[in-house]
Structure formats: structure tokens, C-alpha cells
Amino acid sequence: MVDADPQTVWDLLTDAPAYPHWNPAVVSLGGRIAVGEKIAMVSVVSPKQTFTLTVDRMDEPREMVWSGGLPLGLYRGVRTFTLAPLDGGRTDFTMAEVFGGPLAPLMNRVVPDMTDSFEQFGDAVVAAVRGAR
Structure with a gap:
């Protein structure tokens, strides 16, 4: 639960350049968060790897979906x-990530465990909106 209305949380989540300032799980997030756009995320879990993601869906201020692979x-x-x-x-506020595809059993063994990063992300959302008030 976040002590802010959905629009405030949405505004935070859709401001790509600001991510490293409020989210300790993210080293950088480049690009524009808009449907069909590519964004480049670098996570503290794997700081030498850039994850290229596509923004698939945005239903402001209810749901946003990113995918990559x-x-x-x-x-x-x-x-x-x-x-x-x-x-x-x-x-x-909830965030979930699902992995799939024919190579998922193999890839899931080599992709870094993102559990702690996800928890940090959620905690950072709560802290960021608290700090903005």
C-alpha cells in the first residue's frame, strides 16, 4: 500500500530519467515510457547488463506492462x-514479472534472482511518494 493516489504513483513510475534518484534497485533507465517505445534498464542486480524492454501497454493510472527477452x-x-x-x-501497488518461452527452463537458471530487487523497487515507490509530500 502506498500513501498516495494512483495518479501520483503513476507519475513517478512513468518518469524514466528520475528512476535512479528514487529507486536504489535501478542504476539507469533510458528512453521514454510510452506505448511502443523501447527503454533500457540497468539494474543493481546485474550492473554490467542492459535490459532492453518494450512498453507494451499503459492504462493510466491503472496498469503498465513492459516486456523483453x-x-x-x-x-x-x-x-x-x-x-x-x-x-x-x-x-x-503491485508489480509482477512472469518469464516464459521454450528456453525459460534454461534461462531461468542463469538470469539473476530479482526477488530482492523487486522488494527494493516496491519499498522505493512507497518512500519516494512519502518524500514528495
């Missing part, structure tokens, strides 16, 4: 951000 759908990760309004101007 290998050509031909051999391996694909889909990250979904969901924001639901709660009483008192708060937001239920």
Missing part, C-alpha cells in the same frame, strides 16, 4: 505494474 519469443519476461485506488487517497 530473446527474439522469436524463445525467452520473454513480462513485468506488470498495477495500481488500484484505496480509501483515503491511497494506492494498492
Whole structure:
């Protein structure tokens, strides 16, 4: 739960250049967060690797979907951000990532574990909107 309305959280999540300033899980996020655009993310989990992602869907201020992976759908990760309004101007924020494709069993063994990074990301959203108030 985030102590801010969905639009405030949405504005934070869609400001690519600001990510490294509020999110300790992200080294950099380049590009424009808009449907069909490519963004380049570098994570603290793997700081020498750039993940090229496509912004697949944006339903402001409810849902955003990014995806990336290998050509031909051999391996694909889909990250979904969901924001639901709660009483008192708060937001239920969730983020999930699903990996799939024929090479998923092999790739899942070599892709870094993102569990801690995801927790940091969620905590950073909460802290960033708290600090903006």
C-alpha cells in the first residue's frame, strides 16, 4: 500500500530519467515510457547488463506492462505494474514479472534472482511518494 493516489504513483513510475534518484534497485533507465517505445534498464542486480524492454501497454493510472527477452519469443519476461485506488487517497501497488518461452527452463537458471530487487523497487515507490509530500 502506498500513501498516495494512483495518479501520483503513476507519475513517478512513468518518469524514466528520475528512476535512479528514487529507486536504489535501478542504476539507469533510458528512453521514454510510452506505448511502443523501447527503454533500457540497468539494474543493481546485474550492473554490467542492459535490459532492453518494450512498453507494451499503459492504462493510466491503472496498469503498465513492459516486456523483453530473446527474439522469436524463445525467452520473454513480462513485468506488470498495477495500481488500484484505496480509501483515503491511497494506492494498492503491485508489480509482477512472469518469464516464459521454450528456453525459460534454461534461462531461468542463469538470469539473476530479482526477488530482492523487486522488494527494493516496491519499498522505493512507497518512500519516494512519502518524500514528495
